[in-house]
Amino acid sequence: MDKPQRHISVGILTADKVEFSLEGGYSCDGEAAQGGMTAVMEDGQVACGGRKAPRMVFEAAGKDSFFTLKDVTIGVDFHWQRRENQSFKGNLILLAEKEGIIVINDIGIEDYLTCVISSEMSAEAPLEFLKAHAVISRSWLLAQITGTGKASGEGKIETPKELITWQDHDDHEFFDVCADDHCQRYQGITKVSTATAREAIEATWGEILAYDGQVCDARFSKCCGGKTEIFSTCWEDEDKPYLKSFRDKFCETEDASILTNVLPNFDQETKDFYRWKVEYTFAELSKIVRERTGLNYGKIVDLRPIERGPSGRIKKLKIVGSRKSRIIGKELEIRRTLSRSHLYSSAFEVEKTPEGFILHGKGWGHGVGMCQIGAAVMGHLGYTYKDILLYYYRDAEIVKEDSLSI
Numbered sequence: 001m002d003k004p005q006r007h008i009s010v011g012i013l014t015a016d017k018v019e020f021s022l023e024g025g026y027s028c029d030g031e032a033a034q035g036g037m038t039a040v041m042e043d044g045q046v047a048c049g050g051r052k053a054p055r056m057v058f059e060a061a062g063k064d065s066f067f068t069l070k071d072v073t074i075g076v077d078f079h080w081q082r083r084e085n086q087s088f089k090g091n092l093i094l095l096a097e098k099e100g101i102i103v104i105n106d107i108g109i110e111d112y113l114t115c116v117i118s119s120e121m122s123a124e125a126p127l128e129f130l131k132a133h134a135v136i137s138r139s140w141l142l143a144q145i146t147g148t149g150k151a152s153g154e155g156k157i158e159t160p161k162e163l164i165t166w167q168d169h170d171d172h173e174f175f176d177v178c179a180d181d182h183c184q185r186y187q188g189i190t191k192v193s194t195a196t197a198r199e200a201i202e203a204t205w206g207e208i209l210a211y212d213g214q215v216c217d218a219r220f221s222k223c224c225g226g227k228t229e230i231f232s233t234c235w236e237d238e239d240k241p242y243l244k245s246f247r248d249k250f251c252e253t254e255d256a257s258i259l260t261n262v263l264p265n266f267d268q269e270t271k272d273f274y275r276w277k278v279e280y281t282f283a284e285l286s287k288i289v290r291e292r293t294g295l296n297y298g299k300i301v302d303l304r305p306i307e308r309g310p311s312g313r314i315k316k317l318k319i320v321g322s323r324k325s326r327i328i329g330k331e332l333e334i335r336r337t338l339s340r341s342h343l344y345s346s347a348f349e350v351e352k353t354p355e356g357f358i359l360h361g362k363g364w365g366h367g368v369g370m371c372q373i374g375a376a377v378m379g380h381l382g383y384t385y386k387d388i389l390l391y392y393y394r395d396a397e398i399v400k401e402d403s404l405s406i
């Protein structure tokens with residue numbers, strides 16, 4: 001694929017010492033560079049191969065050029081965290097900053113997306129589903145780098161009685177997106193053995209979701225639980241016309257083989273996400289909330305949903321303790337506060353028992369935009385990627401990126 005592509009910069013890692021190798025043709029300052037190299041910080045600059053500079057660029061000669069980084073940590077702080085060597089196409093940029101050497105990959109958007117699709121999803125997933133994912137990931141990316149997806153940012157409203165907070169993708173200072181789940185999972189060409197991911201990118205080249213002449217902020221989550229959610233339940237109070245709440249008739253599936261085909265291995269350990277249940281004694285929950293918030297509520301005696309989004313996700317929850325009570329929100333803050341990791345979602349009913357609480361929940365994730373499980377089922381049933389996209393992003397249009405003035 002040698003069609004012209006817009007370029008983006010992806011932050012891969014930061015380290016004091018970077019070991020890498022260059023294959024298939026690279027140059028630095030007009031001189032050929034090849035094979036194994038080590039870069040270290042020296043006098044506040046990058047020192048590598050006899051050169052020293054605050055910013056060093058290794059330019060790829062062509063589409064067969066790639067570089068391999070040694071010992072990249074992936075899945076930071078998740079149970080699947082591990083180190084592996086990773087290879088990337090495109091240019092390699094080393095930047096000297098006070099945190100160390102920042103390793104940046106400058107690459108064409110479509111090549112980047114091919115890697116993202118095969119890092120996020122299983123290679124066995126239905127092609128139409130992967131095509132839908134390609135359009136969504138491309139839209140999300142363009143919304144980030146052109147600014148339409150940055151509006152929400154972070155928010156926090158804090159008083160003694162209330163804490164309403166939400167987090168969105170922060171801007172990165174030295175590059176457009178990072179390589180981890182914070183932005184989109186990007187593990188280079190290591191995983192691109194899948195012809196399907198490439199086919200999905202080729203078939204949707206340059207296509208994005210747009211609404212009213214602007215690229216859509218195309219959110220997605222694992223499983224809505226039967227009804228999708230609106231933007232303001234999770235992030236700032238400004239709903240997007242293409243992110244509506246509706247009954248999703250596809251994601252309730254008994255067919256375990258669909259999930260096996262779609263989800264990466266580590267996600268398959270989670271089986272009961274459509275309807276789930278979490279039980280706590282009063283003592284357990286009181287301890288968890290104290291650890292998670294740093295606040296002593298005393299014994300937590302009640303959990304009262306104050307406001308819910310249309311999918312049933314709780315937006316504001318009152319935690320009533322023997323020493324202190326407080327309203328918390330939004331969706332993610334509730335999930336984080338009531339669990340040692342995160343509750344699957346904030347769409348739960350509270351049952352009080354003599355011993356404590358039972359939370360009866362629905363869905364996995366924020367539920368806004370595309371429901372990955374529902375979309376995978378649609379792909380499996382023979383719907384096209386356009387059907388899938390227009391089912392989850394109502395009233396949006398699928399257009400070519402270059403038809404918008406972005």
Ligand SMILES: [Zn+2]
Nearest residue numbers: 177178182183
């Ligand atoms: Zn990021």
Ligand SMILES: [Zn+2]
Nearest residue numbers: 224248251371
């Ligand atoms: Zn769903």
